[in-house]
Amino acid sequence: MDERLMQNINEFIEKEKENIRRDIARLVAVNSVEDMSAAAADAPFGPGPKKALDEGLAVARELGLETRNCENRIGYAYVGGEGDNYLATITHLDIVGAGEGWLADPFVMREREGYLIGRGVMDDKGPSVICLYALKYLKEQGIPLRYPVRALLGANEETGMGDLSYYLEHYPAPLFCFSPDADFPLINGEKGIYHARMSSLPIENGNLRFIKGGFAPNAIPEKAEADVFVPAEKEALMVKTPEVEAVKTGDEEGGSIWHLRAFGKGGHAAMPAGTVNAIGLLLHYVTDRGLASNEEAAFIEFALKAHDATDGSLLGIARDDGRFKPLTAVSGMIFLENSCLVTTLDCRYPTNITGEEITEILEKTAGGAAVIRAGLAAPPFWKDPDSPEIEACMKAYREVTGEDAKPFSIGGGTYARHFPNAVAFGPEHQGRPRPAFAGSIHGAEEAASEAELLESLKIYILALLGLEQLDFA
Ligand SMILES: [Zn+2]
Numbered sequence: 217m218d219e220r221l222m223q224n225i226n227e228f229i230e231k232e233k234e235n236i237r238r239d240i241a242r243l244v245a246v247n248s249v250e251d252m253s254a255a256a257a258d259a260p261f262g263p264g265p266k267k268a269l270d271e272g273l274a275v276a277r278e279l280g281l282e283t284r285n286c287e288n289r290i291g292y293a294y295v296g297g298e299g300d301n302y303l304a305t306i307t308h309l310d311i312v313g314a315g316e317g318w319l320a321d322p323f324v325m326r327e328r329e330g331y332l333i334g335r336g337v338m339d340d341k342g343p344s345v346i347c348l349y350a351l352k353y354l355k356e357q358g359i360p361l362r363y364p365v366r367a368l369l370g371a372n373e374e375t376g377m378g379d380l381s382y383y384l385e386h387y388p389a390p391l392f393c394f395s396p397d398a399d400f401p402l403i404n405g406e407k408g409i410y411h412a413r414m415s416s417l418p419i420e421n422g423n424l425r426f427i428k429g430g431f432a433p434n435a436i437p438e439k440a441e442a443d444v445f446v447p448a449e450k451e452a453l454m455v456k457t458p459e460v461e462a463v464k465t466g467d468e469e470g471g472s473i474w475h476l477r478a479f480g481k482g483g484h485a486a487m488p489a490g491t492v493n494a495i496g497l498l499l500h501y502v503t504d505r506g507l508a509s510n511e512e513a514a515f516i517e518f519a520l521k522a523h524d525a526t527d528g529s530l531l532g533i534a535r536d537d538g539r540f541k542p543l544t545a546v547s548g549m550i551f552l553e554n555s556c557l558v559t560t561l562d563c564r565y566p567t568n569i570t571g572e573e574i575t576e577i578l579e580k581t582a583g584g585a586a587v588i589r590a591g592l593a594a595p596p597f598w599k600d601p602d603s604p605e606i607e608a609c610m611k612a613y614r615e616v617t618g619e620d621a622k623p624f625s626i627g628g629g630t631y632a633r634h635f636p637n638a639v640a641f642g643p644e645h646q647g648r649p650r651p652a653f654a655g656s657i658h659g660a661e662e663a664a665s666e667a668e669l670l671e672s673l674k675i676y677i678l679a680l681l682g683l684e685q686l687d688f689a
Contacts, residue, residue: 217615225677228353229670236345236673237332237666239275241325243341244334246271248310250375258288261310261378265371268309272344272369279352281367286387290371290379293348295355296364303683304366304390305676306380306631306638307344307397308373311336317660331654331663338664339657343396343643344369346669350676362684363391373397373631380634390638391688392605394679395631396672398640401613404606405625406633407486407540408596410563410571412578413589414547416515418555423509424502425473429495430549433560437548438482440494444507447471453505459492460501476501485546485562486627488526495550495559496523512557514585519559521581522547528563532577537566539598540625564627567596597633598625608682609641616675641679643672 251262259266266288273283276293284298285291294302314322314335325334332342347367354365370379394402411433429440446454448471454462459478466473478501480492499516500523502508508516521530528534528545536542549560563574571593578588599606601623613621623639632638644657645668655661 221681222674224357225353225674228356229673232349232352233670236349236670237327239345239348240332240337240342241334242275243268243271243309243345244325244336245323246309247314247323248336248371249313250310250372260287260289261372261375265310268341269369269371272309272348275345276348276351276367279348280355281348281351286383288371289382290368292366292368293351294364294366295351296361299364300388301688302364302366302390303680304368304393305347305350305680306368306370306393306395307340307347308370308379308631309336309341309344310371310374310379311339311341312374312658315658315660319661322660322662327666328653328663329651330666331651332666332669333655333661333663335662338644338662340373340397342664342669343672346643346673346676347396349673350680353677354680359681359684363688365680366390368393370631377631377634380631384634389636392683393632393635393638394609394641394676395638396641396643396676398626398628398630398642399644399646400617400642400672400675401619401621402606402609402623402642403626403630403632403640404601404623405540405598406596406629407543407564407566407625407627408571409592409594409629410561410565410574411591411593412561412563412575413591414519414559414561414578414582414586415553415589416511416557416586419509419511419557420555421509422512422555423507424512424552424557426552427498427557428551429478429498430560433548433562434485435548436480436483436485436488436491436546437494438480438492440478440480440498440550442476442498442502444474444476444502445471446474446507450505450507457501459497462501484628485548486544486564488544488546493523493547495547496520499523499550515557518582518585519547519550519557522559522561532581533563533565533569533574535566535569537568540566540596541627542566543569544627565596567598571595594629594633599637599639604686605637605683606639608686609639609679612675612678612682613642615678616671642675643669
């Protein structure tokens with residue numbers, strides 16, 4: 217380790233600490249949720265994301281960096297000129313909605329016991345400011361750069377990544393890019409993502425008058441509900457279970473209508489371990505009592521194959537390629553539409569199956585009980601953990617933290633998968649303990665440890681210096 221360099225970086229961080237905090241607060245103050253209803257030619261994702269991008273680029277200029285606004289979709293600060301053979305970081309300035317549960321205004325950054333609190337402090341405004349300061353360091357120290365460095369600032373990461381697809385269409389891709397929008401140490405692979413809608417044939421004689429579970433295909437719902445017709449002779453079966461409540465709400469010829477509410481344990485579709493899908497609880501309650509009509513039962517029997525196992529084994533699509541963790545399959549939503557029962561499927565798949573194959577196998581398994589319509593399909597992304605770029609990043613991480621960490625792969629989708637050569641690199645540490653008041657990204661009281669953000673700045677500076685030494689053919 218180069219002690220003088222480390223000391224030099226430490227001094228830089230000490231000198232800029234207050235400024236970094238001030239600049240994060242400036243960006244947090246901009247509510248930058250996408251608003252397509254107010255989109256305009258110069259604000260393609262709405263006024264909030266545009267304003268945050270303008271502010272981010274203004275911060276960069278105040279740090280002495282040159283900037284470019286790419287038609288208000290994305291922008292960047294740069295050092296070492298604007299050449300095409302450049303290295304990059306990418307973060308984003310748009311946010312998800314504040315939601316409920318905040319103890320104070322989510323757009324006024326607060327500090328508590330070393331944690332910055334506010335919407336976006338961690339995802340991804342704090343890291344955006346950190347990247348700008350990494351570039352400031354390179355510039356201020358007059359470090360000769362073999363490759364220019366850009367800090368890309370996206371304005372549409374949370375809602376479709378329209379910022380990045382635009383950039384890659386209109387600007388040359390970086391030689392290598394890392395994205396501080398995930399976890400340390402480093403994510404070198406992401407599973408493929410496959411979405412489908414699975415619907416029944418139109419149901420003529422059904423007993424389900426209403427059914428609703430879930431709010432997004434990529435989330436496991438903790439609640440699901442239905443109104444079902446129960447013939448008089450089955451009313452005695454309508455008891456409350458630990459997971460399902462049943463309440464009689466009205467009479468109908470030959471029986472009665474019951475309102476069912478199922479309670480599970482929610483989570484992200486990419487990580488179903490430990491979750492309980494409320495839709496599965498609800499459907500089992502209905503079929504175990506024989507409450508579904510024949511038409512409904514045919515579809516539900518198929519739909520339950522996505523609930524009774526989350527590894528895709530009952531659907532016939534279970535796969536394990538030895539690199540990624542095994543495939544996951546989650547049905548996040550159910551509803552009635554035009555007399556058809558509809559469920560969604562979110563599948564995170566390794567490299568030994570394709571989206572087309574998944575559709576084919578689902579059709580075969582359904583055997584006519586369901587119509588499968590494939591939607592989003594993004595192939596898996598995998599980068600050799602022994603590549604020199606990853607080694608340069610990991611070396612920086614190990615030097616700063618002293619942890620003997622290894623890159624890992626995930627089931628999610630970050631910016632990295634869209635680039636020809638990129639990884640996700642920090643800045644969160646899932647393994648480190650956090651105080652109870654520190655909320656997580658996308659939730660209330662979103663918090664970022666200031667010390668950890670500053671530590672990540674050190675890691676990113678060292679990583680960029682290491683990447684500058686590499687030969688990119
Ligand atoms: Zn993010």
